Amino acid sequence: MVEAKTILKVSEIIGGDTAVSTDDGQKIFDLLAVSIQEKQAIAADFSGIQIMTTAFLNAAIGQLYSQFTSEELNSYLNLVNINSEDRILFKKVVERAKQYFKDQKSFDNAVNQGLDG
Amino acid sequence: MKIDLISKVCSDFEGYEYLIQIFRSAESSRDKTITLIFTKNYWFEANLAAVLGAIVELLEAKGKKVHLYNIHPDVAKVLRKNRFLCDFGHLPLPDTYGTILSYQRFNPVDDDAFMDYIKSELLTKPDFPKHSPALGKKISQSIFELYENARTHGKCKQIHTCGQYYPNKAVPRLDVTIVDMGISIKKNVVDYLKKTLTGGDAIEWAVQYGNTTKTGTISGGLGLDIMFEFVKLNNGKVQIISSDGYWEFRRGETLRTNFRSTFPGTIVNIEFNLNDTTGYYLIEETPEDIRF
Numbered sequence: 001m002v003e004a005k006t007i008l009k010v011s012e013i014i015g016g017d018t019a020v021s022t023d024d025g026q027k028i029f030d031l032l033a034v035s036i037q038e039k040q041a042i043a044a045d046f047s048g049i050q051i052m053t054t055a056f057l058n059a060a061i062g063q064l065y066s067q068f069t070s071e072e073l074n075s076y077l078n079l080v081n082i083n084s085e086d087r088i089l090f091k092k093v094v095e096r097a098k099q100y101f102k103d104q105k106s107f108d109n110a111v112n113q114g115l116d117g
Numbered sequence: 118m119k120i121d122l123i124s125k126v127c128s129d130f131e132g133y134e135y136l137i138q139i140f141r142s143a144e145s146s147r148d149k150t151i152t153l154i155f156t157k158n159y160w161f162e163a164n165l166a167a168v169l170g171a172i173v174e175l176l177e178a179k180g181k182k183v184h185l186y187n188i189h190p191d192v193a194k195v196l197r198k199n200r201f202l203c204d205f206g207h208l209p210l211p212d213t214y215g216t217i218l219s220y221q222r223f224n225p226v227d228d229d230a231f232m233d234y235i236k237s238e239l240l241t242k243p244d245f246p247k248h249s250p251a252l253g254k255k256i257s258q259s260i261f262e263l264y265e266n267a268r269t270h271g272k273c274k275q276i277h278t279c280g281q282y283y284p285n286k287a288v289p290r291l292d293v294t295i296v297d298m299g300i301s302i303k304k305n306v307v308d309y310l311k312k313t314l315t316g317g318d319a320i321e322w323a324v325q326y327g328n329t330t331k332t333g334t335i336s337g338g339l340g341l342d343i344m345f346e347f348v349k350l351n352n353g354k355v356q357i358i359s360s361d362g363y364w365e366f367r368r369g370e371t372l373r374t375n376f377r378s379t380f381p382g383t384i385v386n387i388e389f390n391l392n393d394t395t396g397y398y399l400i401e402e403t404p405e406d407i408r409f
């Protein structure tokens with residue numbers, strides 16, 4: 001992990017302690033993606049966030065897999081000050097996004113086959 | 118057209134089917150004026166105001182005017198407290214016991230308005246019934262997940278919401294109803310899977326972990342699953358009505374069936390059990406570090 005020079009305070013970007021909407025997640029994604037694209041390490045600071053949803057995290061964090069590899073994300077993105085009870089949401093979103101973007105087409109086919117089965 | 122309401126309309130399969138029938142009858146009528154006569158009705162569950170509000174919106178969009186006539190005082194009291202009747206010329210009544218999540222309509226584009234509503238009517242309400250902080254957080258999370266689901270999948274003009282606490286029941290509970298009049302779950306799932314499904318089967322598919330009709334750069338398939346997993350642990354209840362589908366989870370049992378007619382949108386009604394001291398975050402795996 002490259003040492004982060006930029007710290008992005010999530011509560012300041014979304015203007016509050018409730019990180020629940022896809023729109024707010026998109027704001028975070030846009031800022032993180034620019035930094036990672038330029039290979040500038042960035043830390044997303046979740047201190048002060050009281051309520052979070054997978055809808056927000058799918059847009060803010062999961063969507064990063066549409067542009068970056070796990071290696072790139074591990075190198076240039078650090079997530080800090082996440083409430084222990086919210087960590088499980090991050091884990092689910094990251095796992096789900098990896099699965100979703102790994103091969104979107106074959107995943108869609110797998111879903112269809114699963115329904116047939 | 119005049120429609121006489123039945124004596125009791127509850128949040129169950131029969132109640133929803135009845136409301137769908139009212140909508141379809143009024144919709145197909147040539148009359149521009151629809152009068153719902155409440156003379157025989159003495160029980161209309163408060164959270165169903167969100168469903169009735171959505172039906173009124175649909176009928177008005179078709180150029181009809183809806184009137185409510187001769188509402189029983191007990192029913193009027195509840196519907197004035199939650200402010201549903203304010204749109205029909207009635208004055209609001211104060212929510213003395215703090216048991217109401219008022220009837221509201223939201224423009225899906227304005228996500229802040231719903232956030233403010235939940236904060237003011239749920240999270241910071243001084244008379245919110247006693248519950249653990251972990252439970253309050255899980256309830257809020259579930260409601261926000263559902264709302265985002267309605268916003269992103271329904272693509273509708275308005276989302277109607279309403280809720281009611283029952284603090285004095287043997288098992289204190291909170292009921293919340295969210296209605297969107299956009300694209301139904303059935304249409305989204307059928308279009309995505311390119312298969313013929315009943316409404317009930319389409320809902321069953323949509324609530325499973327990982328299943329999503331999203332195809333863009335934002336993944337999905339977690340929101341309904343997280344809500345559903347929580348309601349199972351909470352020993353609560355969920356009803357989802359979409360198109361001709363009815364899906365219910367209650368006391369560990371899942372029920373899915375179909376209505377005779379279709380509802381042009383999606384209703385989600387959740388009942389949270391407030392007498393729940395489960396330490397949710399202790400039973401879940403909490404990873405120390407987030408690895409991509």
